[in-house]
Amino acid sequence: MSWPAAEGDRVAGFSLRRVREAGIPARRRASKAGTALLDRWLLVQRDNEKPATPAHLWLASLPGTARPALQRLVRLAKTRWAVETGYRELKDTLGIDHFEGRTWPGWHRHVTLVTAALLFLAEHRARTPKHAAPA
Known part of the structure; x- marks a missing residue:
């Protein structure tokens, strides 16, 4: 397999x-x-x-x-690879580790927005043909 x-x-x-x-x-x-x-x-x-x-x-x-x-x-x-790839994208591309505030509500908003951005990217990739020219 x-x-x-x-x-x-x-x-x-x-x-x-x-x-x-x-x-x-x-x-x-x-x-x-x-x-x-x-x-x-x-x-x-x-x-x-x-x-x-x-x-x-x-x-x-x-x-x-x-x-x-x-x-x-x-x-x-074997889902570990997918989890690690998703976390790397959250961190490197979307900045989940950039929050420097000190409050729970601020951290929660930051993580929520970054996660929503990851969902948007995943849905966009799923709908875009693999060989489509970049916009």
Whole structure:
């Protein structure tokens, strides 16, 4: 599977396994509640260079017993890049870190306006064709 990253698209193999929560705290909670140990989903990323060793692991507690879609879990696990890119734009392009006031209302207004500007830019980019000439 592939996902966007700062240095370009990355590719790796992923697998999904159902695991049971373990350890003394989990056993105590289950014993106190009179229930079985909870099932979790373990998302495993294996890089193509070293397929025998897991590169990253994510543990998810999802409702229901149906197997979640692997692509969706990978997309959720890899949203860090999108968050970092958005924050960098808030900071570098829109100036979220430029506020020098000392009051909560002033800071709140500043952050609200910067966030609204980011929303405007995102909507503008979504509506503008990728190969359109600049205005």
